[in-house]
Amino acid sequence: MLSDFSISGKQILVVGATSGLGRAFALHAAGHESTIYITGRNREVLDDLRREFPRQVCLNDRCDIRSKDERSSYISAIEKPLNGIVFFSGITEYAPLKFQSEESITDVIDTNFTSNILFLKELSKQKKIAPSASVVFLSSVSAQRGGSPGISIYAATKGAIESVVKVLSLEFAKSRVRINAIAPGLVMTPMMTQQTTLSPEQIKEQEKKYPLGYGKTDDISNLIHFLISDASGWITGTTITIDGGYSNS
Numbered sequence: 443m444l445s446d447f448s449i450s451g452k453q454i455l456v457v458g459a460t461s462g463l464g465r466a467f468a469l470h471a472a473g474h475e476s477t478i479y480i481t482g483r484n485r486e487v488l489d490d491l492r493r494e495f496p497r498q499v500c501l502n503d504r505c506d507i508r509s510k511d512e513r514s515s516y517i518s519a520i521e522k523p524l525n526g527i528v529f530f531s532g533i534t535e536y537a538p539l540k541f542q543s544e545e546s547i548t549d550v551i552d553t554n555f556t557s558n559i560l561f562l563k564e565l566s567k568q569k570k571i572a573p574s575a576s577v578v579f580l581s582s583v584s585a586q587r588g589g590s591p592g593i594s595i596y597a598a599t600k601g602a603i604e605s606v607v608k609v610l611s612l613e614f615a616k617s618r619v620r621i622n623a624i625a626p627g628l629v630m631t632p633m634m635t636q637q638t639t640l641s642p643e644q645i646k647e648q649e650k651k652y653p654l655g656y657g658k659t660d661d662i663s664n665l666i667h668f669l670i671s672d673a674s675g676w677i678t679g680t681t682i683t684i685d686g687g688y689s690n691s
């Protein structure tokens with residue numbers, strides 16, 4: 443019998459749903475009849491998403507994931523145990539180490555790694571994770587490949603994500619909760635277009651390293667859809683690279 447590739451009817455939390463890949467996945471999940479819980483710091487986008495999908499979006503409170511109190515109160519408002527949890531929340535600083543301040547290093551580590559892990563811990567503590575749920579973290583090809591100067595701390599946080607899913611998958615296995623990460627190559631989102639130090643010409647030139655060209659937000663949504671569906675029920679503790687062939691080029 444074919445496994446169930448559907449995410450219809452699942453309760454899915456999207457952390458970092460206000461931009462780029464997270465917003466695209468929130469729209470994808472709502473379009474596939476999931477019930478979604480969304481968060482981020484941008485109140486306006488959270489409201490727009492709820493207006494667009496009033497039936498699907500059941501919680502759209504603002505939460506800065508670096509705040510213990512905001513994490514705790516957001517999680518308290520989740521009414522049903524979650525079947526899918528995706529952590530998109532992340533930032534980057536494009537600067538060689540010598541130009542990075544202690545504050546910016548700490549902020550990247552806190553946002554990309556520590557706060558996401560503490561969010562998961564609090565979800566578990568408040569018993570908001572359903573048995574057989576699927577948790578997906580966002581790594582990046584930079585964790586394994588580096589790729590370009592200036593993203594050392596960002597890449598390190600993604601390496602930490604890849605390590606942590608290996609061990610957490612063992613800890614959560616007794617309730618059959620699966621913990622995985624995906625490592626995308628470059629997809630043009632605000633993180634890439636607004637924060638990069640590369641010129642448009644350099645961005646175009648870099649695309650030559652991608653045998654299948656840069657990715658699209660749909661490419662990422664489709665993989666996460668699979669990881670949340672029951673069809674991926676035997677996948678846990680791993681990182682799946684999705685990069686149009688970049689890592690082998």
Ligand SMILES: NC(=O)c1ccc[n+]([C@@H]2O[C@H](COP(=O)([O-])OP(=O)(O)OC[C@H]3O[C@@H](n4cnc5c(N)ncnc54)[C@H](OP(=O)(O)O)[C@@H]3O)[C@@H](O)[C@H]2O)c1
Pocket residue numbers: 457458459460461462463464465481482483484485505506507508529530531532533553580581582583625626627628629630631632633634
């Ligand atoms: N795009 C790519 O090519 C690519 C490649 C590999 C990996 N990734 C990873 O994919 C994830 C999403 O990236 P993106 O390209 O979609 O970036 P993006 O457009 O900049 O979106 C980042 C998201 O993180 C949220 N966020 C940041 N700091 C937060 C905080 N303190 N509290 C709550 N939410 C916070 C932002 O929401 P607010 O601003 O509303 O807080 C936003 O929704 C990141 O983890 C990134 O590292 C992206």
